[in-house]
Amino acid sequence: MEIEKILEQIKKDIESVETINKLNEIKIKYMSKNGIITELNNGIKDIKNEDKREYGIKLNEIKNLFNALYENKLNEINLEEINKRLENESIDITLPSTNIPMGSPNILEKIIEEIEELLMSMGYDVVDGPEIEEDKYNFELLNLPKGHPARDAQDTFYIKDEELLLRSQTSPVQARVMLEGKGENPIRIICPGKTYRRDDDDATHSHQFMQIEGLLIEKDVSLSDLKGTFDVIAKNLFGQDCETRFRPSYYPFTEPSVEIDISCFNCQGKGCNICKNTGWITVAGAGMVHPNVLKNCGYDPSIWKGFAFGFGAERLAMLKYGINDIRTFYMTDLRETKIFNRKDVD
Numbered sequence: 172m173e174i175e176k177i178l179e180q181i182k183k184d185i186e187s188v189e190t191i192n193k194l195n196e197i198k199i200k201y202m203s204k205n206g207i208i209t210e211l212n213n214g215i216k217d218i219k220n221e222d223k224r225e226y227g228i229k230l231n232e233i234k235n236l237f238n239a240l241y242e243n244k245l246n247e248i249n250l251e252e253i254n255k256r257l258e259n260e261s262i263d264i265t266l267p268s269t270n271i272p273m274g275s276p277n278i279l280e281k282i283i284e285e286i287e288e289l290l291m292s293m294g295y296d297v298v299d300g301p302e303i304e305e306d307k308y309n310f311e312l313l314n315l316p317k318g319h320p321a322r323d324a325q326d327t328f329y330i331k332d333e334e335l336l337l338r339s340q341t342s343p344v345q346a347r348v349m350l351e352g353k354g355e356n357p358i359r360i361i362c363p364g365k366t367y368r369r370d371d372d373d374a375t376h377s378h379q380f381m382q383i384e385g386l387l388i389e390k391d392v393s394l395s396d397l398k399g400t401f402d403v404i405a406k407n408l409f410g411q412d413c414e415t416r417f418r419p420s421y422y423p424f425t426e427p428s429v430e431i432d433i434s435c436f437n438c439q440g441k442g443c444n445i446c447k448n449t450g451w452i453t454v455a456g457a458g459m460v461h462p463n464v465l466k467n468c469g470y471d472p473s474i475w476k477g478f479a480f481g482f483g484a485e486r487l488a489m490l491k492y493g494i495n496d497i498r499t500f501y502m503t504d505l506r507e508t509k510i511f512n513r514k515d516v517d
């Protein structure tokens with residue numbers, strides 16, 4: 172056996188290899204059934220007994236060398252592969268970043284959530300109700316009997332005769348909750364939701380808008396409680412310097428009724444465009460629940476009292492975020508909504 176020659180050949184063969192496939196071919200050349208080393212192994216039977224030991228030692232030397240070189244080469248090729256892949260996959264941090272568009276919370280939803288959270292912290296429950304409503308809940312129980320001008324078909328979307336309509340306010344939810352209270356349980360609720368009126372859409376009117384109404388029924392409650400409650404709401408929405416004032420007004424379902432103004436957050440009362448130079452901005456309607464409404468909904472007005480308030484989410488959002496067209500909220504124009512990124516709104 173020309174052992175030196177074979178050792179040299181193995182070294183040469185393995186050294187020149189650069190790929191796994193080639194390395195496998197070398198393995199076949201030496202170690203397969205008809206491979207060089209296998210045949211040397213098989214040849215041992217033809218060796219004279221006295222030479223067998225030496226032959227075996229040489230054969231082992233060849234096998235060990237082959238295995239060692241083979242393992243080394245295999246590791247080398249694998250390492251190279253990994254390095255090559257890492258190089259290809261490396262991130263070039265000097266490249267400008269990709270602009271990933273981010274969604275923003277809906278402004279109306281944001282305002283509503285803010286008010287919900289605040290009022291829940293004051294013990295109010297958030298209640299939902301149907302948008303297709305019966306005349307009874309939308310008008311009748313709320314002291315708006317048949318013939319009342321607010322029921323006019325020009326103002327309300329009637330669906331079936333004068334019995335079924337798209338609710339023109341969220342107050343029917345209040346009527347439903349009062350009826351459930353059976354004249355026995357105190358009530359603290361807010362009911363935010365969509366309402367519908369037959370308005371011609373323009374910058375300040377929309378046939379659909381979001382109302383947020385609150386109702387509190389207790390045995391001992393007065394107009395000053397309403398003032399205190401709304402003062403907290405206004406300060407939370409528009410800052411701690413925000414002041415509130417009540418102006419007498421008229422609503423069929425409250426007596427006395429008030430309109431609630433807040434001091435102008437833009438000019439701090441000095442007068443500007445937003446407050447039309449009055450220093451005050453009207454944001455809500457409110458009042459003490461009318462005795463007829465209490466009675467209609469099962470509460471004895473000689474025992475129970477209550478206050479109710481309501482405002483439009485769009486109006487609050489328009490004031491708070493300087494939006495000057497109510498249609499912005501419903502036109503799904505991404506350019507408008509994109510102005511508010513998460514950071515601004517949060």
Ligand SMILES: [Zn+2]
Nearest residue numbers: 435438443446
């Ligand atoms: Zn102002």
